[in-house]
Amino acid sequence: MSADSGANFPRIPASFVDPASRSAELARQERLHALSEEDRDLVRLAGDPLFGRWLEQITAVGGCAHPVYLSGTTITRDASTGEVVSSYSTADEPGERLAVRCRNRRATVCAPCSRLHAGDTFHLVRSGLVGGKSVPDAVRGRPRLFVTLTAPGFGPVHHTADGQRCRPRRDGPVCEHGRPLGCGQVHVDGDPLVGLPLCADCYDYVGHVLWHAHAGRLWDRFTTGVRRHLATAAEIPRSKLGRHVVVSFAKVAEYQRRAAVHFHAVVRLDGPAGPGDLPPAWATGELLAEAVRSAAAAASIRVPESHAFGTELLGMGRELDVRPIRAFGKDEGLSDDAVAAYVAKYVTKGAADTAMGLDHAVSGLDDIRAAPVPGHVRALMGTCWRLGGLAELEHLRLRAWAHTLGFRGHVLTKSRHYSTTYAALRAERADHQRHTGEEVGHLDTVTDAAWRYVGSGHTPGAALLAAGIAEDLATNSEIAREELAWSGEG
Ligand SMILES: [Zn+2]
Ligand SMILES: [Zn+2]
Ligand SMILES: [Zn+2]
Secondary structure, three states: OOOOOOOOOOOOOHHHOOOOOHHHHHHHHHHHHHOOHHHHHHHHHHHOOOHHHHHHHHHHOOOOOOOEEEEEEEEEEEOOOOOEEEEEEHHHOHHHOEEEOOOOOOOOOOHHHHHHHHHHHHHHHHHHHHOEOOEOHHHHHOOEEEEEEOOOOOOOEOOOEOOEOOEOOOOOOEOOOOOEOOEOOOOOOOOOOOOOEOOOOOOOHHHHHHHHHHHHHHHHHHHHHHHHHHHHHOOOOHHHHHHOOEEEEEEEEEEOOOOOEEEEEEEEEEEOOEOOOOOOOOOOHHHHHHHHHHHHHHOEEEEEEEOOOEEEEEEOOOOEEEEEEEOOOOOOOEEHHHHHHHHHHHHOOOOHHHOOOOOOOOOOHHHHHOOOOOHHHHHHHHHHHHHHOOHHHHHHOOOOOHHHOOOOOOOEEEOOOOOOOHHHHHHHHHHHHHHHOOOOOOOOEEEEEEEEEEEEOOOHHHHHHHHHHHHHHHHHHHHHHHHHHHHHHO
């Protein structure tokens, strides 16, 4: 048996064996040039002596598609002696830098970070429903509703009508532009016509965009209305309601097929001390549902007179869905877990993912004309741009928000008492990672940190590797989740 079979050495491909030979080297160069840009970059990366450490970094950030690179040091000292307890510096890292997550919540921008964000959102919404993450489990027994608030109609659009014809009309009348007011087709899911106006000239694009621009304030009016209704019902002055009951909200905004935003919200009643406190007996789920209905109907905003369109009175749409969230087994309503999963799903979808807008702000009408979105969406963006030029609407910043069709709101918003925060969830995760690492036995320590931004993003080869890592991690967590589900059921 040959002792020097090279078991401990990396296997070298035949083509690399004789670099001294000119022809072999030329052949190698030729092969390298025949490779794609990604492959050449992969060869370069793999040749780096710190490649292993780089892989560890990218795995640690979950295969983030656009990592941010930082350079710096963190030194922890014993508070009394000044002795260094632990220190970390990027000096020994590949490129003397450390990758951190981009934390983008959008799946189209960074799939692994959006998955993480969806997970956080799930926990954030779920803990407000079933407890956990510093929220007491008792919230499960509280009056809780799942509410969907819609935008009003801005003109007839094609819709899927459960296998029925879209908008059947016997007499076949036409609008002033000569277009039929009815549609005899049966649209199925995925039909590109669904959500489009029957007549783009009849459609109230101005109303639609102005509604989006005021949707956040309308929501505020709605929540104020809910509290006012409860106060009136209990014969308590509005200003004193908080001494009896706390109303908590968590809401997400979602674009419908007609490119109008609607809101899904969890509404919960607690006692005056918040999630740990029982509300008074009069504060029932039925009363809360009544308050939601009356507040949705009453919420309105008057947009001041404009030369372009006169006045607009904006309110919520008549379509309103109010459902109790059930805590246990056979109660009527939606289950808390289903609600949390439903809400989390929408948070990772931005306007761009549903073809209802773009990832980035637009620079003008030419930009809008070239946008790869349906004509209806382009028309809404164009309306934003034109209205954004009016002095009386300047405060709505419609041009800056044309890519989201005038809607400036956050995807997820919640009231202070609802549950935990994204920051708290991130801190918990960082803490967990620290503790699974090296334990520091000292109690009193001082930490000095100096960090700076040194860049972001991947080279083509690195992007390929990161995507592979992200995919592996996603598959592993899916398998783990399935195993957990099986063991839980068993
Ligand atoms: Zn990322
Ligand atoms: Zn139709
Ligand atoms: Zn028309």
